Amino acid sequence: MSKLTESKAGPLSKDIKAMVMANVIALASLALFAAMGLGIASVATGESLFQAL
Numbered sequence: 001m002s003k004l005t006e007s008k009a010g011p012l013s014k015d016i017k018a019m020v021m022a023n024v025i026a027l028a029s030l031a032l033f034a035a036m037g038l039g040i041a042s043v044a045t046g047e048s049l050f051q052a053l
């Protein structure tokens with residue numbers, strides 16, 4: 001009988017966790033810059049963003 005070969009690769013959970021954290025940080029920074037841009041635009045135009053509500 002041949003012996004089963006074991007994979008030399010490390011656990012995938014660390015790689016997946018790193019990718020998820022990178023994506024969460026990217027989305028948070030995207031939302032932050034969008035909010036800052038909308039705030040600056042509303043100050044520049046003098047109109048409230050919540051006027052339509």
